[in-house]
Amino acid sequence: MDVKELLVCSEEEEMRLDLFLCRHFPDKSRNHIQNIIERGQVHVNGKTKKSNYKVKCSDNVVVTLPDPVNASIRAENIPIDVLYEDKDLIVVNKPQGMIVHPVAGIYTGTLVNALLNHCSDLSGINGVMRPGIVHRIDKDTSGVLVVAKNDYAHNKLAAQLKDHSMTREYVALVEQIIKEENGTVNMPLARHPKDKIKMAVVPGGREAVTHYEVIERFKSNTLIKCVLETGRTHQIRVHMAYIGHPVVGDPVYGYKKQRFNLKGQLLHARKLGFIHPVTGKYMEFETEVPDYFKRIIEILRKK
Structure with a gap:
């Protein structure tokens, strides 16, 4: 283990803890720094703090870096x-x-x-x-x-x-019936305050915008198209769960009791469009949902 001891100077006062550490460890990504903080490897005046803690002048910050x-x-x-x-x-x-x-x-x-x-x-x-x-x-x-x-x-x-100029379109099967034809979820996302494995809608989190549109309705499910305006971790999964329509098969944000024997959520990145970095031409690629996804849709259509 490599232990580093840092002292906050006056010009660094009120900086977020993660940004303060990024300044002192420029070779580490912010995500890596936040993971170190979450694992309790950073102590401020002998106590663990969250990434958004505002450092104070003369705070003693001790960082324990794991061996590479x-x-x-x-x-x-x-x-x-x-x-x-x-x-x-x-x-x-x-x-x-x-x-x-x-x-x-x-x-x-x-x-x-x-x-x-x-x-x-x-x-x-x-x-x-x-x-x-x-x-x-x-x-x-x-x-x-x-x-x-x-x-x-x-x-x-x-x-x-x-x-946000890259086109990213997903297809998802969600729980329950979405009554409106389309909508937008504009809610900030951050790490769940109690479960660091999860993301959650958190005031003050990073901006996250998901647009959705109904493709087909079933007895108790809805097939939707989702277009990402931002690309946060688990964005569609968290946003749809937040509005009461979690993705079918989602082991983290979905229903605890699942009706289908699935290996994961029914979420497929169907379309991706971008400008080629060299030719300058717009390119777009689209794929069908996988066979296991199609099988569930066919089952629902017969009900």
Whole structure:
């Protein structure tokens, strides 16, 4: 373990704790810093604090950094569904059950492992653990992802995500009947105050906007299209649960008692559109929902 002791100076007073630490550890991402805080590895004057704690002048901040893990991210011969590929990027259709990139303790079986076997030229902006990864979808969410092969393409694609110009459309089967034809959920999201695994609607959290539209109604479920204006962790899942229509099969935010034998939520990233970082042309890719998703829809149509 590497223990660092920091003293808050006058110009740093009233900074959020996570931002204060980002200033002193510029090689660490804000998300990484927040995880360290949540795990109780940061003490302010001998006590643990939350990421949004405002530091005070002369606060004594002690940070315990875990020893680095020498993770070797290996290329693995895992089949991937490639929708498009050129020298700058690759678009894939990720299956349910696959993690996008390695995380602590999981270094195999991810999309990154498969991509390294498919092509060795991936952008290095996000480091050894997330080469080429511009955006993510949850492990048990299927659908379209774009991956950058070089840093120039990565920066251009990331800019489109940031300014909300990238088209991202999902299909979800949710619980109960949505009466209105369409709607928008505009509620801020942050880590759940009591359960750090979950996200939640939290005042003061990060802006999150989800637009939804009814595709088809069943006896006690609704098939909807969701368009993301922002891209927060678990955004659709949390927003739909918040308005009383959790995604069917969601083990975290959904009903405790599920009617179908599912391996995860019925949520599919159906469409992805963006401007090619080099050619400047708009490109759009669309995939059908997976077979297990179609099977549930057919069952509901017969009821």
